[in-house]
Amino acid sequence: MLDTLIAGLLHGNVYALVAVGISLVFGVSNVVNFAHFSIFGLGSMLAWWFTVEFGWPFWVTIPAVLAITGALGFVINLTVVRPLARFLPIAALLATYAVSQILDNLSQFAFGPRVRPFPDILPTDDLQLGGLRIGTSDVAMFATTIVVMAVLGAYLKWGKSGRAIRATSQDPDAALQMGIPVGRIQHLSFIIASALGGLAGVFVALYTGTVSPTSGLTTGLTAFVAATLGGLGSMVGAVVGGFVLGVVEAFGIAWLGDGVRDIITFTILLLVLVIRPGGLFGRTPLISTEPLTGTFLGRGRPIRLRWWGIAIALVTGGVLVPLFADAYLLTVGTQVLVYAIIGAAFTVTTGQAGVIALGQAGPIALGAYASALLTTALGWPFWVALPAAGLIAAIIASVLSFPIWGVKGHYISIATLGIGIVIVALIRVAEPITRGAYGIYGIPAPSIGDLVLSAPLAYYLIDLAVLVVTLVIVRQLRRSHLGRVIASVGSDEIAALASGVRVRDYKALAFAISAFFAGVGGSLLAHQYTYIDPALFSIPMSLLVLTIVVLGGVNVPFGAVIGSLVLIGALEVLRVAPEIRVILYGLALILIVRFRPGGVWVRRA
């Protein structure tokens, strides 16, 4: 009991440090900085690198880590956040998501993906507290956090630039009028926040005794939930949220096992967003003045394919490729087609409904598992399992996401990320059905009668047919009244409500439509791979789907085909290594939202 509480407080300690950074940046820049999570992960790796590889003393390591992470925060703000945050907050969010993936993969590239032991700097079990042994190390970390928080609190309250930070956070325009250099204050906040994140990274290495280059995201997301729980923008809230979440999580895990960690975290996130979206110490605006996504959409007119364009695309895809491509190219082609299916339908959510969903790997996983289980365990034929997989994905994703559609602003994107993670966590936990981390083997190939369609050409043609059907359905939808209604939701929610459009319901419907086709795509992937496990449906997969639609144009179904051709086809044919690919996806995403936010398949207005 007591040891669980202490473990919770120590975890909460780290969450609080990271959460304070997230809240600080959100306050002054109004951007949820996903890159912060990776900076925190990088902090651990750097600490390991300096102490173990270089043999630096610990008192040199800490300032070095703080300096590097702080500088990195500055660079991220300068190059990515600041240019975007002013006119396109959602693009800034996307860009930091991309930066986070880039940093994680660079770190993995530089240090290798292994989990490594981190040495004990201070004794870890030399003290007696009640019936419990704790270490000087733990006490030192705790004390450091308290001192850091106290100093930060005093600085924000009395320091000149500290007060400027608070002023900027309350009203950047008014702050600018008062002669506060808002730009510099934002830089400063990023530096402070990132250094705190680096410190938290060192602490987590000390506490767990291990480091790995991809540890940042999970802990970072938890810290983000802590910041939301406390109220984004509130420092006190971040600290309280951090400790509360640490303790709740510790008890939850002690009670239900480690598999439920993500589920607990994101259940808390959803509860906060639905019950008290401003968090414990924050406020939510009554009427959102900024139609957040409208600006992102109105960036050009989609290029319309004329009949000869459609004819060329169909002849190339349906005749030339099948006739002349070898097995390897056809396999690449099936990947391109499956992601084009998922992406084309994803534009209904991202483009029309204006919800930038960050966890689309979730519904894909649902479809893949549904189809795999229906065919292996129940012996259903592929042809029945395929649409069933879509339905199951749509239903489960809709059930899990039903509370989030009333959530405002960027929170809805984060909630969808949470849902993606929860889905995969549930699949992992549901071991009796899904065989957990072992995955499912021997998923059968489609067959007609006795003819087994396991050749690459067969897969290619099936996927092409499904893609054509998907594009026809999405097009039909866009041309209907319903399609316009969904698009009105993405353009301006308040005005849509005033026209009698039930905004939440149509967002939910759009997401269900996208989830259906994501499920269908997942089913196609599962039958081609013949083996699936939860690790396949990772955050990079969500990033890939999102990048595909952003590249082609979030509101342009055919753009997803282009996006998929570029991001999967081209990179595969050029034989780019997987880790580098994620970095390229990230870079592509940043460059597009920065320089061509409407996507490539549009004519500039």
Place this chain on the structure above:
Amino acid sequence: MSEIRNARRAPQEPTAAIAPGAADAAPVLDVRDLERRFAGLRAVDGVSFTVGRGEVVSIIGPNGSGKTTTLNLVTGVIPPHGGEIRLEGRRIDRLDPASIAEAGVARTFQNGRVFGALTVADNIEVGMHATLRAARPFRRLSRAFLLRWIPLLAELWLALVPTRAVRRERAAAADRVEAELGRFGQRLGPRRDDFAYTLSYANRRRTEIARALALGPTLLVLDEPTAGMNQSETAEVLEQLLELKAAGQTMLLVEHKLDLVMTVSDRVIVMDGGRIIAEGRPEDVRRDPAVVEAYLGRRREPYAGEGI
């Protein structure tokens, strides 16, 4: 505060003259003791007024007097803290904005909120959402928990596989869109297939008005329809408002341009500090000392019970 109002609440001859067929005595809009606070500030503080059938009522008042908040409360964009709002006798103050729109209230916004990613014609077509029947079956379930998926999925199905009734409704809707476009023919006609985000400020306002009218509203609520327009554009809007009025459209209007207000309104309500300080026919209100004071300034007086 109610003395002045009661003193000025006289039978409205113009209403009767314009809508002779309206036999029912119940006003289209009946607002009673409406209240809304923002963190201690009483933005709307016990406001009561009515709008009769075919009547055009304008709310004027200095900035921050609670005009737009009143409109937001009537249209459900923000919930009231007290009081009652009735539309044709039916209470609407607890309804969500979509349901209020379905009940027959359409509105425009102060800063011209159009659907940027849709064309002008499509903007207007979305305005007809609440009026569609064939394309939206089982509509009564759309507020029921979980069962709301039935109308949603039915609507999706009919969008993909339209029945004959749906096609007929689509054609009727297209005609209605053309009719609304025709109202602003010179201005919106050439832009009908342009995305709304490319429109000028004035054209956004026109698109908004057309979209609101597409609902065929019982009550049309206009929040500063001529804000940001120059004189000739304002005169154009005035013409259109007079046309609508002649056609019997009931309107509630917030506007700063007094000439327009005085020309188009049957009755004018003057607000200041969240309360109604005067109400009556335009020519009477214009001469009211309280109104002159609110607009031109007043002697310094200690405020009791105001503010935080």
